[in-house]
Amino acid sequence: MSALASWRLALRLARRDAMRHRGRSVLVLVMIALPVLAVTAADVVIATQEVSGVESLDRRLGAADALVEVPAGGAPMLQAFDPYDGSTSADGVPADHEPPAAAEVSDVLGGVRLLERRQGDVYLRTDDGVAYVWATEVDLRDPLTRGLFDLGSGRWPADSSEVVVNREVRDQGYAVGDRLDLVGDDAPAPIVVGIAESTTSRTMPVVAGPIGSLGIEPSEWSGPAWLAAGGDVSWAEVEELNALGATALSRAVLADPPPDSEAPEEIRAWSSGTDDAMVAAIVLIVVMALLEVVLLAGPAFAVTARRQARTLALMASAGGTPAQSRRAIIGGGVVLGTVAALLGVALGIGAGRLLVPVVQHWSGEWFGPFDVPWLHLLGIALFGLVSAVLASVVPAWIASRQDVVAVLSGRRADTRPSLRSPILGVVLIGVGVAGSAYGATSGSSGEFAIAASAVVAVLGMILLVPVVVAGVARLAGRLPLSPRYAARDAARHRTRTVPAVAAVAATVAGVVALGIAVTSDEAENEGTYQAMLPMGDGAVTAYDLTPPQWRDLHGAVAAKVPDADVVLVDGLVESTSMAEPDARSYYLETRAPGVPRHQPLLSMMATTFGSSVLVDDDMPEIVRGVSDAGRRRGDAALAEGRVVVFTDRPVDADRVVLRPSWSTMDDSGNLPRATVPATYVPIDRSEASASLVIPPAVIDRLDLPHAPVALAVSGGRITPEQEEAVTEAVQAVTNDGGFYVERGYQADDETVIVQLVLAGLGGVLMLGGTLTATFLALSDARPDLATLSAVGASPRRRRWIAASYALVIGVVGAVLGAAVGFIPGIAVTYPLTRGWDPEVEAHYLDVPWLMILGVVVALPLVTAALVALFARSRLPLVARVD
C-alpha cells in the first residue's frame, strides 16, 4: 500500500472516529479553535485599524496625485517610497541652501498646478481654558482637497476669514457663526462656517480654513507643502524633488512601488532592519502558546489513542506496521486540526468584524476599510493545524509501540515510564536555571535569555511530570478512597494525565514568573518612592493666579483645613500657564565655585511647592531633610542676607554662582549671572523639596520676579474629605492648579489589575486543563464507576472522584509549575529592578506569596469544587441487557 493510500485510509478512519466520539472531538475543536479564533479576531482588528500606505492615500492626499513637503529648510532629502516611513536630509548640505519655491516644484512635475497646504497647532480659548487644536490651512473648496475632510453641516470656508471645525471643537463651545478666539497677540479671528470631520483623526480637535485664516506660518521644521494635481508622479520625479530639498508622497509610487532596491540605501537600512529581539520575543510567545495548546488538546488524543488501542493491536497482530498505527492516530489530529483551524479562522473573522466598531470607539484615529490579512490568517490556521497534529504525535507514538499482547488480554494500564526522559528533563531544567542565572547577571538582553531559558525549563518540567505523577500515586496509599483512586488512576493513564498536568504546570509557571516580576517591580517602585512632604501634609500649586487670588485662596484653604498651618510660599516663577504664551518663566542654574559643572549640588530633588527656588527671610518650615543645626545655620545666613543652598555633597565654599535664564512659549534668553554670598546646608536628598532659599532683598537686587507659587498645608493630617474640599476650592479659581497630599506610597492600581488578570488567565487555562483531563478520566473510568456502584458507592461518589481527579491534576501541576516558575521569576527581577544608576547595586525581590498560594492551593480547590458541583451525580450501571 502506498503511503498516500495509507494516509487516505487513516484520514477516513479518523473522520469516522471523530464523528462517533462527538464529545471528545468537540473538546479538541474548542481547545484549538478558541486560540485560533482569538488571534484571528485580533489580527483582523489590527489589520483594519492599521491604515496601510495605499489605504491612507485619500485621507492624506485628498484627490491630489502627490503631496510635496519641504521638511528641513531646503536641504536635499532622502526618502522611502512613503516619506512617512522614513526620510532624512542628505549629508553635506550647504548651510545657505534655499528651500525650493512652488515654481521649482511645479517645473519638476511638468508644470502642474500646486495647491498650498499648511499645518500646525493653534491654541484656542474655550470655556474651560485654552485648548490645543490641530490646524490645517488649505483651500477646501478646491476639488483637490476632496477626501481630507467630510463636511457635516454648514459650508466650506470661502475666504480667509472663515473656517470649519470638527465636533470636538464644537463640543468645547464653538457653533457655526461663532468667531474663533485664538491665543496670540495678532492671531486672526475667523468665523466658523461649518462643521467638518477630519478623515484621519476622530477625537482630536481640528480646525481648517484657507491659507491665512489661522495664522500658521511655515517654520524651519514645518516648511511649505503643496498638493499637486496633474497626473502620476513617478519615483524619478520624487527623487528629483528630493534633490531640491522636498519630499513627496506620490499616489502612483505607493500604488505601484518600484523594486526595493530603488529606495535610498540609508532609508532601507532603517525599514528593513527587523528587530532581532522582537522576532525572538514573537518566536518565544508562539512556542509557549503552541506548547500550551498542544498540552491542552493532548489528553483528548491520548484517550482516542487508548480507545483505539485494541483496534491497533489487532491491526498489528494482522501485520500492520507501527507507522500505520501512528497514522491512524495522527490522522485524527489532521482531521480535527483542519476543522478547528478553519472554524477558528471563520469565526475569528466574524468576531473581528463585530469587534471593529467597539475598538473604533476607543481609538482617536479613523480605521481603514475592513481588512482580512489572508496571509496572516493562513499562518494562524497553520498554527492550529500544527498544534493538533503535535498534540496527537506523542499518543500516536506510544500507541504504535504498545504491547500487543497486553492490550489484547485487556489490561488497561499504560506502560512503565522510561528513565531516559526524566533525566533529560532534569538536564533541561538545569540548562534553564543556568540560562536564567546568565540572564540575571548579564546586562542588556538579560530578559530575553531568561524568557528563553524559561521555555527550556518548562520543557524539562514536562518530561518530569510522569515521574512525579507516578510518585504521587505511590504516596497515595494512605489517602482516603477517592483521592487514592484518582492518584493511582492518573498514574495508570499517564498519556492522558501528563499533558493535562503539564498544561496546568506551564500555566502556573508563567503566572508565578510574571507575578514575581510584577510584584518585584512594584517593590522597586515602593522602595525608591520619594515622599514629597511629611505624611498627611499637602501643597496647593497653580500657575496662573495673581497674588490677590493667592491670598483669597489661602483664606479659603485655611478654612477647609482648620487644624493645619497653611502658609503662602513665595518663590521664583518657574512655570507659567499655557493660557498666557507670552508670560515669562525663569530658571536659575546654581554652581558652587570649585565644584565641577557635571557634579550637581543636589543629585535628587522634587519640586513640591511649584518652584525649586523659595524666597523667604528664614528657613521655611516646609523644607525637610535638614538637621536642626543646619536649620539654625540657614536662619542665621538668611538673616545676614546670604543665600541658602541645599546640597547632598560636601561643599567648601561661601559663595554661589547664579545663572538665570527666561523663556516664553516661543522665545528664551539669558540674564546676567551673579555671584552672591551663600551658605551650604546639607539636606537629605530623598526629602529635598527645594534647591535654594533666597532672601527677598537678594532676589529683588538680582531683578528676578518672585511671587506666591504654592500654599503649604502642614501639621494637620489632611483627611480625604478635607483633600476633596481643598481640591474643589482650588478648582473654583483655576483650571491650572492642583492639591497634592502626601499619602506615602500608593500601590499602582495597574499592578493589582495585572495580578488579577494574570491570576484570571491562569485560572482559565488551569480550569481548561483540569476539566479536560477530569472529564476524559471520568468517561474512561466508566467500568470502575460501575463497579463502585455495584459494591455500594452512593451516587455522590462520582462527584468526589471527579473532584479528587481535578485536585490531583491541579495540585500536582500547580506545585510543579510554581517551582519552575520561580526560576525565571527570580532571575528576571535582576534586570527588571536594576536601577538607572549602574553604580547603585539595586535589586528588589518580592514574591507574591498570596497570589502563589491562591494559584497553588485555592485555585485547584476551587476547580475541584466546581467539578464536584457540576459532575453528574449518577453512577453508571453494569449495563448489560440480556
Place this chain on the structure above:
Amino acid sequence: MSVRQALLALLEEEPRYGYQLRAQFEQRTGSTWPLNVGQVYTTLTRLERDGLVEGAGEDGEGHVIYRITDAGRAEVANWFTTPVERTQPPRDELAIKLALAVTVPGVDVGAVIQQQRSATMAALQDYTRLKRRAAEGSRREDLAWSLVLDSLVFAAEAEVRWLDHCEARLRRAQLERPEALLEEILAEEADEEASR
C-alpha cells in the same frame, strides 16, 4: 463394566479376600456401582481359572486370601494402558424417547425436555453434594472417589447441555416452519371451540 480388571487392580496392591475386595471397590468408586459379594467370588473363581490370581491360604478368621499372578499383573498393566473402546453407542433411553417424542404427534416435546432436565439437574446436584463431602477427605481413595463423581457430573452435564441444545433446535425449527405454528394455533382454537 470391568469388574474383572478392577478386582485384579485391587489385588495388585496387596493380597485380599472377597469381602475386602468388595469394600475397597465401593469405597473407591463411592458406591456408584454396587457389587454383591457373589459377583465378587464368581469373578475371583474365573480369574483363578484363567491363571491371573491364585489362592494364598486363609487368614485367622477363615477368609480365603487371593494373590495376583505375573500373568494377572500383565493383564492389569495392559488394562491401564489401553483406552476404553467406544465400540457401539450405548443404548440411550433418553435419546430414543426424544426421537420418538419429536415425531409422534400430540406430545409436548418441551415438557419432556424440561422434565428430563429437572431430573438430570437434581441428580447433578446430588453428585455435587457428594463431591463436596468427598473433597473433605484428603486420602488418595477420596480423590479416586471424587474423580468417579466428576465422571458422573460431566456425563449429567453433557446430558443437560444436550437437552438445552435440543430445546434451542426445536424452537428454531418452529420459527422456520410458521405453518406448523399456525397449525398449532388453529388446533388450540378448535379445542377452545370444542370446550365451549
Place this chain on the structure above:
Amino acid sequence: MSAVLRMAEVTRVHGEGATEVHALRSVSFAAHPGELVAVMGPSGSGKSTLLTLAGGLDGPTSGVVSVEGVDLAGVGAAGRARMRRTSIGYVFQDFNLIPALTAVENVALPLELDGVRSRTARAGARAALEEVGIADLADRFPDHMSGGQQQRVAIARAVVGDRRLILADEPTGALDSETGESILRLLRARCDAGAAGVLVTHEARHAAWADRVVFLRDGVVIDETGADHADALLDAGRIR
C-alpha cells in the same frame, strides 16, 4: 426462617413501544439463609436482569424486591447503595476489580465506602482475603494476578463485612473448570455459613452446586428443582 431475598411478581420491561422487551414477567423468587440458589437459562432469558434487580442496580417495572425485609424501591438510590455496601455482595463474570486499587483495597471498598476507618477496613479486608486463601496477594494490583486470583478477590469483596446476600453473575465464566470449581466451593462455603446466595449461570455443572435450581425462559420461571436429600442417591435405584 425468613428469606434474605424475596422477589414478588417482578416484571421488568426494557424500552418502549416497538422496541419493548420483557426481560422478566411476574417472577417470584426467594433465597433463604444458608441457601444457594442457581438461576439457569440461555442468554436472553432474563437471568442477569433478575440479578441487577436483586442488587438494586435496577428497579422493577412492577412487583416488589426486598432484601432482608427491606423493600428496595422504598429506600432511594442512596439507601440501595448502602444496602449494597452492607447487605448485598456482587460477584461478576469479568471480576470487575478496580485496577488502580490493590487487592486488599478492592476488598476494603465496601467498608470504606460505608465510612469505616481505613485501618479497620483493611484489617477486615485482609481477613476476607485469608478466608478465600490469598492473604499473601493482598498488596498486588489486579493486573498482576491470575483470573482465579482476581475472582477470589472479587468474592472476598462480596462477602466482606458479613453481607447476607451474595449475587454472583456467571462468576466462573472466564475461568477454567478446576479454578471455577474452587470459586463455587467458596460461594458454597459462604452459604453454608449462613448467607443466601444467588448464582446466575448457564452451566449445569455449576448450577449443581446450588440447593435449588430455577430455570428461566423468556423472563418466566418454568421449573425449579428442589433439594433432595443427598443420601437418597445412595439408593441403587437412582443409578442407571
